[in-house]
Amino acid sequence: MSVLLVSKKRDFSALKKHIQTIDSNIDVEIWPAVANPDRVQLAVAWNQPENVFAKFPNLKAITSLGAGVDHLVRDATIPESKNLTRMVLPSLKQQVADYVLMSVLNILRHSHTYYRQKQRAEWSEHQPIEKDDLRIGVMGLGQLGLVTAKKLEQNGFHVSGWARTKKELSSIRTYTSGEIDIFLREVNILVCLLPLTPETTGILNLKTIKQLKQPAFIINAARGEHLVDEDLIYALDTDRIRHATLDVFTDEPLPESHPFWNRDKITITPHIAALTNEKEAAELIVENYKRLLSGMKLLNPVSRKFKY
Amino acid sequence: MSVLLVSKKRDFSALKKHIQTIDSNIDVEIWPAVANPDRVQLAVAWNQPENVFAKFPNLKAITSLGAGVDHLVRDATIPESKNLTRMVLPSLKQQVADYVLMSVLNILRHSHTYYRQKQRAEWSEHQPIEKDDLRIGVMGLGQLGLVTAKKLEQNGFHVSGWARTKKELSSIRTYTSGEIDIFLREVNILVCLLPLTPETTGILNLKTIKQLKQPAFIINAARGEHLVDEDLIYALDTDRIRHATLDVFTDEPLPESHPFWNRDKITITPHIAALTNEKEAAELIVENYKRLLSGMKLLNPVSRKFKY
Numbered sequence: 334m335s336v337l338l339v340s341k342k343r344d345f346s347a348l349k350k351h352i353q354t355i356d357s358n359i360d361v362e363i364w365p366a367v368a369n370p371d372r373v374q375l376a377v378a379w380n381q382p383e384n385v386f387a388k389f390p391n392l393k394a395i396t397s398l399g400a401g402v403d404h405l406v407r408d409a410t411i412p413e414s415k416n417l418t419r420m421v422l423p424s425l426k427q428q429v430a431d432y433v434l435m436s437v438l439n440i441l442r443h444s445h446t447y448y449r450q451k452q453r454a455e456w457s458e459h460q461p462i463e464k465d466d467l468r469i470g471v472m473g474l475g476q477l478g479l480v481t482a483k484k485l486e487q488n489g490f491h492v493s494g495w496a497r498t499k500k501e502l503s504s505i506r507t508y509t510s511g512e513i514d515i516f517l518r519e520v521n522i523l524v525c526l527l528p529l530t531p532e533t534t535g536i537l538n539l540k541t542i543k544q545l546k547q548p549a550f551i552i553n554a555a556r557g558e559h560l561v562d563e564d565l566i567y568a569l570d571t572d573r574i575r576h577a578t579l580d581v582f583t584d585e586p587l588p589e590s591h592p593f594w595n596r597d598k599i600t601i602t603p604h605i606a607a608l609t610n611e612k613e614a615a616e617l618i619v620e621n622y623k624r625l626l627s628g629m630k631l632l633n634p635v636s637r638k639f640k641y
Numbered sequence: 642m643s644v645l646l647v648s649k650k651r652d653f654s655a656l657k658k659h660i661q662t663i664d665s666n667i668d669v670e671i672w673p674a675v676a677n678p679d680r681v682q683l684a685v686a687w688n689q690p691e692n693v694f695a696k697f698p699n700l701k702a703i704t705s706l707g708a709g710v711d712h713l714v715r716d717a718t719i720p721e722s723k724n725l726t727r728m729v730l731p732s733l734k735q736q737v738a739d740y741v742l743m744s745v746l747n748i749l750r751h752s753h754t755y756y757r758q759k760q761r762a763e764w765s766e767h768q769p770i771e772k773d774d775l776r777i778g779v780m781g782l783g784q785l786g787l788v789t790a791k792k793l794e795q796n797g798f799h800v801s802g803w804a805r806t807k808k809e810l811s812s813i814r815t816y817t818s819g820e821i822d823i824f825l826r827e828v829n830i831l832v833c834l835l836p837l838t839p840e841t842t843g844i845l846n847l848k849t850i851k852q853l854k855q856p857a858f859i860i861n862a863a864r865g866e867h868l869v870d871e872d873l874i875y876a877l878d879t880d881r882i883r884h885a886t887l888d889v890f891t892d893e894p895l896p897e898s899h900p901f902w903n904r905d906k907i908t909i910t911p912h913i914a915a916l917t918n919e920k921e922a923a924e925l926i927v928e929n930y931k932r933l934l935s936g937m938k939l940l941n942p943v944s945r946k947f948k949y
Contacts, residue, residue, distance in 0.1 A: 431796075432750065435743060450909075458913050489735065601755065605769065
């Protein structure tokens with residue numbers, strides 16, 4: 334019995350060490366140099382190569398090394414019989430919530446403008462946007478969205494949330510799928526924390542943007558495919574969006590030639606809103622591995638129907 | 642009876658309007674075009690010209706249009722008999738606390754590095770600094786420092802505070818004047834929110850900096866005179882300080898030739914950590930004006946002894 338770590342580019346030596354620190358008896362194989370393919374029961378995957386799992390006849394479950402599972406769900410070579418799970422680590426939720434809070438504060442206080450002014454030694458002040466003059470809309474109220482919405486609310490922001498299913502939250506207004514227009518029309522800062530599914534692909538488009546309250550802003554910390562890139566640029570150029578903060582992109586690393594790099598009104602971070610803490614990840618992998626071997630229910634299962 | 646608004650450069654037309662919206666009977670004069678100097682009883686001052694108050698024989702009290710009163714305290718032409726007050730508006734406290742929280746998050750997440758990388762279309766990620774791996778030290782636990790320390794603590798940071806007098810706070814370690822060395826040695830991010838007095842002038846110097854825990858950072862949102870500029874540059878160049886976030890400067894606007902502008906490791910904002918909300922300020926001015934005319938105690942009095 335063994336655990337397989339598989340990714341096209343990730344270095345898994347530290348994660349393997351963390352797993353074996355928890356239990357030195359666990360056999361950990363790192364793709365592609367797998368000694369015993371027959372013994373692999375659990376695979377931990379991030380940006381896995383196509384059709385990689387076919388080589389492991391006794392594989393029972395695949396875990397995404399992150400909160401997103403789109404790389405697994407869209408891999409048609411994975412049989413339905415494999416259990417899929419994902420990793421929603423406590424530190425990941427806090428990181429995302431802090432990233433969004435930081436991005437919102439930077440928007441309110443014009444940090445990007447002051448960065449540019451500094452480079453030309455320019456001293457001029459800009460009135461901050463008042464918290465009471467805007468509303469933040471969090472798309473996706475799953476594990477990440479919920480913690481983020483609550484953190485924003487605790488820091489004095491007006492918050493609305495939008496999710497597939499109805500959520501009851503005390504001081505956060507919540508809307509379901511069909512109510513998206515009402516949601517968008519009351520929101521200034523749109524924060525995307527949705528899972529990537531066929532329904533949510535391209536959801537950040539011009540039609541969506543045009544409904545936002547002015548001044549309008551976008552923060553995308555979910556997946557690059559949620560955003561229609563040319564629609565964002567068009568919206569920035571026509572002043573429908575004042576500023577966009579993007580952590581994720583359809584192509585990563587974002588190609589040097591991509592027009593996003595040259596836009597002053599876009600803040601770019603290299604997919605760092607949440608970085609998996611490998612020690613915490615190892616604990617969850619070991620827990621699910623024990624559950625798998627014992628025939629128990631796995632933690633953080635992924636719904637094939639809803640694709641997250 | 643009248644209220645005088647006096648400043649070398651500030652435009653007071655909006656503040657006058659806000660005061661008269663509250664009570665249209667209040668006579669408001671704006672320096673230097675004062676029709677009836679004899680009638681002035683209360684002055685509201687910000688960067689006032691030297692010896693300006695001598696021209697108002699019936700002036701009883703002077704209010705600073707901000708939390709700081711150093712511009713009043715160091716003006717030797719103001720007789721001891723005048724009452725001094727300051728303005729600690731609720732919105733001011735929240736603004737300062739948010740500014741510090743934003744600056745701390747930007748430090749942890751390397752925002753300034755990502756801004757620079759963006760300009761050269763560079764995609765490379767940097768491991769965030771973990772909250773549990775550092776401690777924030779707030780210098781000054783007055784009205785601004787206290788709200789800031791609590792906000793940081795509520796957002797999951799380890800916080801220590803340092804103040805002239807002993808403060809008892811549940812989850813925040815506090816130290817008094819004589820314990821500054823112990824305080825500094827446990828702190829990574831030093832946040833200055835002190836009043837400017839002879840004792841605190843130049844307190845952010847090389848000796849202070851050298852005691853900080855590594856990695857060390859400075860945030861100054863109090864007064865430029867708290868910082869010894871050449872000591873900061875020396876500390877940045879010798880890697881004793883990783884990054885400094887400065888909102889205040891000895892000369893404001895910061896002169897174009899100042900070396901701070903050219904340092905990548907310094908974030909500069911143009912004294913915007915807290916901007917006075919003029920509507921709120923008008924309310925406090927009217928309240929203190931009524932108290933003055935009624936012979937009652939004024940709100941937010943300034944101690945001549947402690948100079949804040």
